[in-house]
Amino acid sequence: MIRRAGISIERWTPLSLAASAGGLALVAFLAVAPLILGANALDRLTTLFIYITLGAMWNALAGYGGLISVGQQAFFGVGAYAAIRLSHAGLPVYPALVLGGLCAGLFSLLLSSFALRLRGGEFAIGMWVVAELCHLLVNLDGLIQGETGTSLIALNAFAPEQRRADNYWLAFAIAVALLGLMFALLRGRLGGSIQAIRDNEEAAASLGVRVLATKRVIFVIAGAGCGLAGAAWLATSITFEPNAYFSVQWSAYMIFMALVGGLGTFEGPILGAILFFLIESFFGASGIWYLVGLGAAALVFSLFLPRGLWGTLEDRFALHLLPLGYRVRIAAPPAAPAASGEAVSPATGIEG
């Protein structure tokens, strides 16, 4: 006879509680960093936030949406370009930057019905062609003067320290907002839909999972995120040269961060971005060999460590820092009277 066991579904574990508390504390510290840290540190953190955004967005697309895009630089460039145009039209600078980034999101929404119906390699290279086309069309704008580019002149109205702090907060807010948005979505229905689509798209669709709608949400968020990152980059570098913003190099960076960090995990791209940032800080000056190293890393990781560093850690040690999964807690049934003095087994958890 089987006794009924107590089964409960939990989302938090002591570890994820601690990690979340630690994460929030870190975010709080970073929010007030401009009042504490020096100029150099602020600049570098700003760059890091932009990298984290890019890595997280590519991970959202590929790791959660299963969409390999080699053309996200389209939105990166469009976001910056829209910001330039809006500022030129008279909008105050920082609202122009944010709005410009969101314009890239709008662009991705308009593109989504077409793009999301492409499969596999067609999608990957199709997005690359879209990026190339955007680059060419932006070049035609008289304001941009072709490859010479132009500058976000309105930024010069701000004093350097103010600008530095504002740029920091802009990049910081973008990263936190996007990560927070992804976290909230993953904890909700979207998280389940994504998992189902990842495992078996057709089966998920037959269960009523709205596959196209789910992918569209991810695609638009990724487009807006990359656009905002491009706007933030523009804020820090002030100049807009189409060649630099629409370069496929950005895809290479994003792929490195997401793949090496851990595709399909939440913490992975953050780790990947930090790694990328460190590698760039130390080796960026060696130019070519640094790029060869990035390419080789993408190659090696995709073949031998496709789950990335964090993903492999998660798999090996069942390490889940954030409460994104479900745990089934099964309380052991009371021991039968005739059993020989065995200890009652502790409640087991199955990470889902």
Added chain:
Amino acid sequence: MIWVNQILQGVLLGGYYALLACGLSLMFGVMRIINLAHGDLAVLAAFLVWLLVAQGGMPLLPALFVVLAAMAVLGAVMQRTMLERSLRSGILVPLLSTFGLSIVIENLLFAQFGADTRSLAPAIDTLAYDSWSLTNDIYVGQLSVLIFVVAVALLTGLQLLLSRTALGRALRATAENPDIAELVGINSRAVYAIAAAIAVVTAAIGGTFLAMRATFAPYAGPSQLIFAFEAVVIGGLNSLWGTLIGGIVLGVAQNIGAQLDPHGFLIAGHTVFLLVLAARLVLSSELRSRLRLRREYSP
């Protein structure tokens, strides 16, 4: 008349694109892998030929054969070390690993040869710019015609290989079902290696012709990849001759675009590509809904 000329140039350009793209098409057809390093492999071959000819003093044709042999080996090695692992891992791994390879090749070339553009035109003398006049206004470059002829010959050869020879049958069988192919005695690994070698050799031929008709530089790979891919997709992913048609459509669109606007060359090409993709989506879904309608109303 100028339009006729442009269209003619476009058709001949299409031959070059088809030549460059047939390897990409073959690799996709047999292995379902899109090799993002395809363009870079073509540029690599161009550099190797240039090295042997301009630096080593070898005559062109022998240098080409040496490089083709080396590239065939490279293709087989690439297959066994890299692509083999990617074959059963879904679409993610092959795209990412070939993208990584592409970056490695480009930057290694840059490290070795620097940013200067180079050309093999000096090695072919007047062939680079000689032309025949068909009428007073219409002329065709001799090199362009040669490339087109070679492209057609290569495609014919490949088609014959696939449809008439034992190797071709083995290739097709492995493409359809590698597990069952093994069960009838086909060494699928060897077949894949041969397909990869053929694909890389055709890329190398394309790269050499690129070097002859234009210039090349370490970072020229991606643009050639995009042209090749556009040609393959416009013509339909499953057909070798489709690749020629796709190449021609692309070349003509580009040349007409160039005639319309100084920046129009690339814009026209990319736009036509995206339009064809969109049209194909709309048509296939329309077809599907028509079929559904028919089924609903049948007794």
Added chain:
Amino acid sequence: MSLLAVEHLEARHGLLQAVRGVSLAVAEGEILALIGANGAGKTTLLRAIAGAHRPAAGRILLDGADVTALRAHRRVAQGIALVPEGRWLFPGMTVEENLLVARASRRSGPWTVERVLDAFPNLRPRLKAYAGSLSGGEQQATAIGRALMTNPRLLLLDEVSLGLAPIAVERVYQSLERLIAEGMTVLLVEQDLGRALRVATRVACMLEGRIVLEGAAAAMTREQVTQAYFGLGRDVARGAAS
């Protein structure tokens, strides 16, 4: 010495154990019929013998030589040919091409396209037809013909009657009887008990990955087979002990 010897073979699908410690032997010229319910492990066993499924443990010996480590195409070169469950022809290729492609292993032997057409005359008019357009019976004939083109010493047949009309099954088995008369060694999986018992020299019954009954076909009674097939005797024995 037997042509085929399987020793303590274990095969899994992920965590599911499909074949648990199976040992059997097939002598040259013998016809061994493998019967059992769906999921008993018969197809997995056949695929493991052919090299399409890597076993977790155990050995497979062909004429005394250990072939366990050989990939499938090398086993074909040694003389093992599998007609897989579901036929699995190459749909984009014609019947003739499906037959010709099986010459890849270049084993010498009497089988040619002409001889296959003699054995399966219903294929003659369909020689240039695409395999995807064939009827069930024609597909089965092509699949067996394709395996024969490899000039095998051991023919593995997995459920050749599956999904076929009775008349098509009849035709297939008539051709098989001709093959058997010519001395081919066959290991076949068959759902149709009657046919299995008629055509085989020996029968083995599998249940949940193990062989639970084995012996000469002529000496076996329907009751014995039915009990082994459904595992009835086993449960009766278990019930008595508890």
